[in-house]
Amino acid sequence: MKIKYIALLALSLIMISCTTTISTTKTAYKISNISKLKSDWIFSPKEWFLQKDTLTGTGGPMHWGVIESKKQLPKNYEIDFKVNMTKESLFEVMLNIDKEKYIRTYLxxxxxxxxxxxxxxxxxxxxxxxxxxxxxxxxxxxxxxNKWYSVKIRVSNNQLYFSVNNETFLECFLEKSNLSQQGKLGFLTNGEAKVIDLNIKTLQ
Structure with missing residues (x-):
């Protein structure tokens, strides 16, 4: 019985590690199906939609397409994903959204x-x-x-690290730069952008 329990636990952990999740210190949720997208994110279905494992956003120069999580990011976290800007010029990760303020990290x-x-x-x-x-x-x-870019963002001990393709990176301290220190997550585009392999984890 004990061996069966351990095997079940290990299988559950493997399945969780292979899904697209946003995790906080208390909960985790998937965006691998449309019902979870609707329940866990704020967005217009005319601007953002999920098809299979690809999250696609659309906007325009005069009206940016935005999707925002309903849950808070943990204080220390790491975000990994791949993005493809298929139209126009801007893709932005909105970090620590607090009311109308947030940190802009963008291509x-x-x-x-x-x-x-x-x-x-x-x-x-x-x-x-x-x-x-x-x-x-x-x-x-x-x-x-029409080119995929690997993005990594880490916020730890009040320091922000932002890199693209593990070759170009920026760093700064949130408090020193007067940046929002905690809040929600969002994505923004002024054209069309596709996001895959999104993984967000809590750092200790």
Whole structure:
């Protein structure tokens, strides 16, 4: 009986490790099916949808497509995923969303940079000044449409690390840069972007 219990536990852990999840210190949830996407995220189905294991977002220059988690990110976390900007120039990971403020971590084709910035997002307005925000740190990187990029983001002990393809990276301290220290997660696009292999885990 004990051996059967251990085997069942090991199988459960293996299955969890192979799914797309967002984890907090207390709970974990999948975005591998549409019902969980609807229950755990805030979004317009005209802007974001899930097909098989690919999360696709659509927006435009005048109205960015945004999806936001309902759950808080843990204080220390690591995010890994792959993204493909199939149309237009901007894909953004919105970190630590707290009311209308958040941390901008994004890939920007027009400037050919990866960027960390201080962001603001007003859900009810597309006016200039009520979305986006100033750049704090940037690093040049060649970015193209229809190409997959591996993104890693880590927040640990008040320090943010953001890298693309394990070769171009930025780092900063949240408090020193006056950045939001805790909140929710979101994704934003001004065209079309596809996200796969999303994995978010709690760091001790």
């Amino acid at each position: 920007y084709q027009i400037d050919q940079n990866i960027v960390i910035g201080n962001g603001v997002y007003n859900k009810n307005s597309d006016e200039y000044g009520k979305r986006g925000g100033p750049t704090l740190f940037k690093k040049p990187m060649t970015l193209e449409n």
